Amino acid sequence: MAESPKSAMATLLHKQRDAFTAARPEGLDVRRDRVKRAIALLKENAEALCKAMSADFGNRSPHQSMITDIAGTANFGKYCLKHLDKWARAEKRHVQFPLGLLGAKAEVRYEPKGVIGILSPWNFPVNLSFGPLMQVLAAGNRAMIKPSEFTERTSEVSAELCARYFDEVEVAFVTGGPEVAHEFSALPFDHLVFTGSTATGRKVMEAAAKNLCPVTLELGGKSPVFLGRSANLEQAGERIALGKMLNAGQICLAPDYMYVPEEKEDAAVAAVELGVHKMYPTLLENEDYASVVTDRHFDRLQGVVADARDKGAEVIEVNPADEDFGNTNARKMPLTILRGVTDDMQAMQEEIFGPVLPVKTYKDVDEAIDYVNRRDRPLGLYYFGQDSGEREQVLRRTISGGVTVNDVLFHVSMEDLPFGGVGPSGIGSYHGVEGFREFSHARSVYTQPKIDIAKLAGFKPPYGAATEKAVRTMMK
Ligand code: NAD
Numbered sequence: 001m002a003e004s005p006k007s008a009m010a011t012l013l014h015k016q017r018d019a020f021t022a023a024r025p026e027g028l029d030v031r032r033d034r035v036k037r038a039i040a041l042l043k044e045n046a047e048a049l050c051k052a053m054s055a056d057f058g059n060r061s062p063h064q065s066m067i068t069d070i071a072g073t074a075n076f077g078k079y080c081l082k083h084l085d086k087w088a089r090a091e092k093r094h095v096q097f098p099l100g101l102l103g104a105k106a107e108v109r110y111e112p113k114g115v116i117g118i119l120s121p122w123n124f125p126v127n128l129s130f131g132p133l134m135q136v137l138a139a140g141n142r143a144m145i146k147p148s149e150f151t152e153r154t155s156e157v158s159a160e161l162c163a164r165y166f167d168e169v170e171v172a173f174v175t176g177g178p179e180v181a182h183e184f185s186a187l188p189f190d191h192l193v194f195t196g197s198t199a200t201g202r203k204v205m206e207a208a209a210k211n212l213c214p215v216t217l218e219l220g221g222k223s224p225v226f227l228g229r230s231a232n233l234e235q236a237g238e239r240i241a242l243g244k245m246l247n248a249g250q251i252c253l254a255p256d257y258m259y260v261p262e263e264k265e266d267a268a269v270a271a272v273e274l275g276v277h278k279m280y281p282t283l284l285e286n287e288d289y290a291s292v293v294t295d296r297h298f299d300r301l302q303g304v305v306a307d308a309r310d311k312g313a314e315v316i317e318v319n320p321a322d323e324d325f326g327n328t329n330a331r332k333m334p335l336t337i338l339r340g341v342t343d344d345m346q347a348m349q350e351e352i353f354g355p356v357l358p359v360k361t362y363k364d365v366d367e368a369i370d371y372v373n374r375r376d377r378p379l380g381l382y383y384f385g386q387d388s389g390e391r392e393q394v395l396r397r398t399i400s401g402g403v404t405v406n407d408v409l410f411h412v413s414m415e416d417l418p419f420g421g422v423g424p425s426g427i428g429s430y431h432g433v434e435g436f437r438e439f440s441h442a443r444s445v446y447t448q449p450k451i452d453i454a455k456l457a458g459f460k461p462p463y464g465a466a467t468e469k470a471v472r473t474m475m476k
């Protein structure tokens with residue numbers, strides 16, 4: 001009888017963990033070789049992967065896929081190779097006076113955790129599978145990856161390629177729908193990295209908790225844009241349009257809604273429209289502009305707009321060539337700006353994750369700060385403006401996973417900055433040295449000198465004068 005997916009995954013995990021244990025200690029050259037193979041897999045099969053992503057989305061520009069999924073991820077692998085030696089070095093730590101003089105030593109060794117599970121979403125299917133993988137491998141671990149069922153072709157191609165470039169005890173893909181995903185998240189991994197929605201993240205953490213498996217949760221949320229009074233509107237409008245239309249807004253960090261000074265609302269909306277016109281003169285037949293991934297996601301976005309309209313929002317479709325979107329099944333949707341939004345609208349309640357941009361206005365920037373603070377802590381936060389006092393007021397009074405000033409999204413592309421959310425937008429982070437540490441165990445190693453430290457410190461019974469003296473010193 002064929003093995004069930006559940007027990008096949010469990011078997012694979014055991015095999016990987018056994019191989020991991022048997023191979024220890026593995027030199028850094030082994031890690032480097034694995035990262036290099038992951039980079040080679042991406043470089044040598046870029047075209048096949050881009051084709052698969054385009055087929056999965058209905059349309060997705062190979063240029064975009066090369067930037068967001070292939071080259072960006074390969075480059076992150078190169079960054080890991082460059083820093084691996086430094087990251088992996090043991091760190092000397094201080095011992096309390098006078099232990100150092102007596103020959104005591106303390107250090108932290110960053111050691112691999114073992115087998116790490118990676119659960120990834122569909123919006124950047126290669127980047128969000130292979131990106132974490134680069135750092136998981138750099139930290140000396142093995143990996144099992146379960147990609148999204150919504151980008152099935154990309155998952156299949158990735159799985160085939162993985163089997164060609166890696167032994168299954170190093171890295172392996174498993175594919176399947178939410179049921180397989182749930183079983184995957186219930187496996188006793190040494191660490192689990194999940195990228196996806198906050199709702200699914202909750203389920204993943206619950207399943208992982210049964211095994212006390214540590215998690216990194218890269219989730220979503222409503223990332224606000226603060227447009228300050230000193231902002232260069234034309235520049236901000238174009239940058240917001242770019243960030244909102246890249247991948248048709250299906251980005252965890254996409255600017256979700258925009259907060260503008262009330263007297264500048266018309267000008268700010270016009271600036272975003274101008275940005276769209278400049279970058280996307282047409283949309284329907286324009287390969288640069290991605291489709292919404294499935295009919296279900298498309299219908300959800302149409303529903304968000306209809307709900308806003310019904311509840312009194314002004315709906316502005318930015319359709320530069322006046323194309324007819326009604327008679328197409330391409331799942332393309334023009335950027336849709338919503339003015340006059342209220343909190344009872346879906347657009348202000350759920351993460352938008354598509355080309356819809358609600359606009360809110362403020363008299364005083366504190367109103368916008370208070371509004372953001374009353375809601376879930378977002379993954380990203382954006383401030384546009386030249387007023388450093390106001391910028392610091394916004395940054396110091398809010399909390400978010402990360403920030404880009406005078407643009408959107410870009411902080412995620414800085415390889416040396418940790419990327420992650422806070423609270424409902426995520427737990428833990430990767431990229432930067434923080435990512436290496438996230439996937440490593442910081443093992444404390446203390447070496448006791450020959451001299452009887454316990455006696456000297458008064459820790460050794462029979463307790464007496466030495467103990468009392470030690471306590472007095474510590475309580476001073
Ligand atoms: P999703 O949560 O629906 O799915 C993500 C993964 O979880 C898929 O592989 C899926 O198979 C799996 N899954 C589904 N049900 C599961 C269950 N019960 N238990 C365990 N796993 C399960 O997310 P999505 O729709 O693919 O992606 C969109 C979301 O991801 C958005 O909310 C977005 O903000 C977020 N996201 C976050 C980041 C980030 O880095 N923070 C990046 C991209 C996307």
